[in-house]
Amino acid sequence: MEDWARDDDQDDVADVDEIANEFDTPSTNDALPQLSSCKEVADVSAPTIKQQRPPLPVKPPIWAESRQEVCESFDYFRSYQSGVYSLKDIVKGYLLGGSPASRDIFHCGGRLIISHGGGKAESILDYRVGAARFQQAQDQEATDKSVRALLKSYTDKRPLVLLADEKYALFPFDLGASGCTYVVLGLYWISHAWAEYQPASNGCGRVVRWKFAFQWCEGQGSPWWTSFKSDDVDMLHDPVRGGLLIFSHSIFLTLEQIVDPSLPNAVANVTCNKCSQKSPIVYSQGWMCLNPSCTSFWSLGGRELEQLDYDTAFLRPIAMVFTNLPELRPAKLIEPMDSITTSYAFSKGWHCEKCGRLSSRFKWEHWECSNCHSIHKVPGRLRTAKEFWHQRPSVEYLHSHVGKQSGIVARRPEPFELGDGGGFTHYLTFILPHERGRIHLILGTPLANKQADEIFRQYQEQANEGELLLRRYPLRLVVRGTFLTNYFSQNSGEPYQYVGGTGNTVPFDKAPSSVCGALALIKERSRLALQKDIPFNEILSAAYMEKQKMSFHSDSEHGLGPVVASLSLGSAAFMHFRARATSKEPKHSSSNVLTLILRHGDVLIMEGGGVQQYYEHTVIPMNFRIAATARFIGTA
Numbered sequence: 001m002e003d004w005a006r007d008d009d010q011d012d013v014a015d016v017d018e019i020a021n022e023f024d025t026p027s028t029n030d031a032l033p034q035l036s037s038c039k040e041v042a043d044v045s046a047p048t049i050k051q052q053r054p055p056l057p058v059k060p061p062i063w064a065e066s067r068q069e070v071c072e073s074f075d076y077f078r079s080y081q082s083g084v085y086s087l088k089d090i091v092k093g094y095l096l097g098g099s100p101a102s103r104d105i106f107h108c109g110g111r112l113i114i115s116h117g118g119g120k121a122e123s124i125l126d127y128r129v130g131a132a133r134f135q136q137a138q139d140q141e142a143t144d145k146s147v148r149a150l151l152k153s154y155t156d157k158r159p160l161v162l163l164a165d166e167k168y169a170l171f172p173f174d175l176g177a178s179g180c181t182y183v184v185l186g187l188y189w190i191s192h193a194w195a196e197y198q199p200a201s202n203g204c205g206r207v208v209r210w211k212f213a214f215q216w217c218e219g220q221g222s223p224w225w226t227s228f229k230s231d232d233v234d235m236l237h238d239p240v241r242g243g244l245l246i247f248s249h250s251i252f253l254t255l256e257q258i259v260d261p262s263l264p265n266a267v268a269n270v271t272c273n274k275c276s277q278k279s280p281i282v283y284s285q286g287w288m289c290l291n292p293s294c295t296s297f298w299s300l301g302g303r304e305l306e307q308l309d310y311d312t313a314f315l316r317p318i319a320m321v322f323t324n325l326p327e328l329r330p331a332k333l334i335e336p337m338d339s340i341t342t343s344y345a346f347s348k349g350w351h352c353e354k355c356g357r358l359s360s361r362f363k364w365e366h367w368e369c370s371n372c373h374s375i376h377k378v379p380g381r382l383r384t385a386k387e388f389w390h391q392r393p394s395v396e397y398l399h400s401h402v403g404k405q406s407g408i409v410a411r412r413p414e415p416f417e418l419g420d421g422g423g424f425t426h427y428l429t430f431i432l433p434h435e436r437g438r439i440h441l442i443l444g445t446p447l448a449n450k451q452a453d454e455i456f457r458q459y460q461e462q463a464n465e466g467e468l469l470l471r472r473y474p475l476r477l478v479v480r481g482t483f484l485t486n487y488f489s490q491n492s493g494e495p496y497q498y499v500g501g502t503g504n505t506v507p508f509d510k511a512p513s514s515v516c517g518a519l520a521l522i523k524e525r526s527r528l529a530l531q532k533d534i535p536f537n538e539i540l541s542a543a544y545m546e547k548q549k550m551s552f553h554s555d556s557e558h559g560l561g562p563v564v565a566s567l568s569l570g571s572a573a574f575m576h577f578r579a580r581a582t583s584k585e586p587k588h589s590s591s592n593v594l595t596l597i598l599r600h601g602d603v604l605i606m607e608g609g610g611v612q613q614y615y616e617h618t619v620i621p622m623n624f625r626i627a628a629t630a631r632f633i634g635t636a
């Protein structure tokens, strides 16, 4: 498991779907075990010295370069933090990562894998709370979220998906050298679960850690890394010392070879005379009680042994045949009945049939494989603002909510003449404390929205046709691999470093009519509201499919002018403001000081540098939405 996997935040995917196709439990349980033996293969756990591994002999059927690609495209693993992904106490996926624990093994060509699961048992630096915090290794408990879910999968004999990343040293091939950071191994079930003491860098020098034996589910063919043509065998020659690499003999074992029905099938369980609980015979050195709450836990005749080896019977793979195993390759989406292609399913990633790569949806107009550039396009229809009129945010206010302790003063709504036959509307002003600035919300009206309706239509048409290149750009975050924004964007005018920089910028004279229309409308409404012209020279168009959002940030671009203004189109959205972290208070405040509901045709104006300096904001749309945000960015 990954050393940074923590049990307490196993999933930071905001909206986790129920996975539609639940696994079937095995058709037969006790009747099955044609138990097997790996007589000639004693222990093929990975060598302790760092050994050069060959690249993959075949492209994996499902692989990815970033964790985000896995989480966005593969329903069996949607956890960004933890190595265990479970839903309602059922483990869907388990990631084999770096830092293996003692006695973790990859046995019989990967048909039996022993790993430690559940997090918390290693000391780590936790970066999630802003400043890094040292977290000391602790005992794992059977009630810890991930351990509990793994134990339930064990008792239910419920298959789960094993994945490995490039840091998993026991996999016999070098994933990194093959360009695959993550691979899906296949479906496994847990045949044994037990607790051990393991050395740890905490005060006691050790922790209780749960171990799990994962067995390959028969009924899904052979593991893909073992099924390649004999011509490929050359690739397994050890380039350093010559000869075959030590694990290669296990790779070629077929099921017939590993199954030896003449051998007894059951791993014996022995009842502890102290706690009366049963534990299996795991080690060749003898039986030990493996109940961590028993006083006899982990002691063999009153002694703790340093060197332990697995008992041969314990290592026999169990050929449990499953029926109705699910297809792990994600299915391609087809055109839905309502032709709406901005729903959540369309924001997710996809699996390339040609090369097996999982890719995030990073282009608005279609899915594209990040490896072989295959394309999948689903035609859809344009949406109108009317489709979102029924939306009723489940809050007690209509437009805004001011936090009690915020010091923000909300002015009475004022009437506002839009000119050019647009009629009247209202605008709301919020005065920030200590003269930090003002936030204005100019409301759209059915009459005034004719312009906004047309801009909304053009945006969609031009984005679908690729005239407006809406893309998801990498966030400037220190995380492993790339991490794309949770919305699509395109920038016009001056480059905007916050999203994509010059790579995401077209000059105004090349900007499509939707962008120019949005800029003209924002300029006009800002002039009327502030009684002056604002020389906006940059406009970021952001498009959100269902469940996408823009996380907390402040517009702190170098040279940014004091006025930032945006036009909202399509679905309504919540915009929350909160105080930014300061040097005195390095952790941002979790409570929102102001919430606004932005609706189709509304123009929001943030006036004053203090709005960005002292506050940050997030935008959470209720459904498909487009926003255009204009700024002045000094170029000197």
Ligand SMILES: O=C(O)CCC(=O)C(=O)O
Binding pocket: 540, 542, 550, 555, 566, 617, 619, 626, 627, 628, 629
């Ligand atoms: O209204 C929106 O969707 C987000 C605007 C915004 O916060 C930005 O572009 O920085």
